[in-house]
Amino acid sequence: MNAPESATPAVMAAIAGIREELCTLHAELVRYELVVWTAGNVSARVPGEDLMVIKPSGVDYDRLTPEAMVVTDLHGIPVDGGWGNPDLAPSSDTAAHAYVYRHMPEVGGVVHTHSSYATAWAVRGEPIPCVLTMMGDEFGGEIPVGPFALIGDDSIGRGIVETLSGSRSPAVLMQNHGPFTIGPTARAAVKAAVLCEEVARTVHLSRELGPLIPIDSAHIDSLHQRYQNVYGQ
Numbered sequence: 001m002n003a004p005e006s007a008t009p010a011v012m013a014a015i016a017g018i019r020e021e022l023c024t025l026h027a028e029l030v031r032y033e034l035v036v037w038t039a040g041n042v043s044a045r046v047p048g049e050d051l052m053v054i055k056p057s058g059v060d061y062d063r064l065t066p067e068a069m070v071v072t073d074l075h076g077i078p079v080d081g082g083w084g085n086p087d088l089a090p091s092s093d094t095a096a097h098a099y100v101y102r103h104m105p106e107v108g109g110v111v112h113t114h115s116s117y118a119t120a121w122a123v124r125g126e127p128i129p130c131v132l133t134m135m136g137d138e139f140g141g142e143i144p145v146g147p148f149a150l151i152g153d154d155s156i157g158r159g160i161v162e163t164l165s166g167s168r169s170p171a172v173l174m175q176n177h178g179p180f181t182i183g184p185t186a187r188a189a190v191k192a193a194v195l196c197e198e199v200a201r202t203v204h205l206s207r208e209l210g211p212l213i214p215i216d217s218a219h220i221d222s223l224h225q226r227y228q229n230v231y232g233q
Helices: 009-033 094-103 116-124 133-139 154-165 185-209 217-230
Strands: 040-047 051-055 070-073 111-112 171-174 178-183
Touching: 009 040, 009 051, 009 185, 040 094, 040 185, 051 094, 051 111, 051 178, 070 094, 094 111, 094 154, 111 185, 116 171, 116 185, 133 217, 154 171, 154 178, 171 185, 178 185
Parallel strands: none
Antiparallel strands: 040 051, 040 111, 051 070, 111 178, 171 178
């Protein structure tokens, strides 16, 4: 494809910055042990454009460079805008990411991992109950389970959107697959992926010790409101 008409210097600069950021964020997935081999991916929407940037398929994490990140439209079709190696195909999860961006305009970043504990809950098809104040803060309740879907088209994306629409959770456990997280930015989506694995591990260990103590829904509301609107700088 030719470069889109919107490939102005400002758009080109925005894409260059996103590619740099995504290279750094993929390293965070490795640092927090959320991925193995070449599995997993981070994408980001190009603000104001019908474009996204995503990890290339089957490329080792230690070989990722900003130039390797693939630019596609919001249907997952690579765009030849002089933005990198045209021989690199986008991630096999690109259709799912693209569907999310098309149907959730507030989302600026999407992450997929196969992190061990969160994926174990997904294999059971079981939501992670909200029994930690951290979960009230970040997820606003339980982490829900999405439907089983095969890779290859936008079925996974449809499941993500259907499950998270109207939910406060930025994470969904796709049944028999693994976690997907969303956020207003790619960095926020990575943070949600890190915390999703942390609470999945902690709640699993807690349940091994005995019955879980749920948090009252009013307290969850209070925790979420404070963390989302007051906490931090």
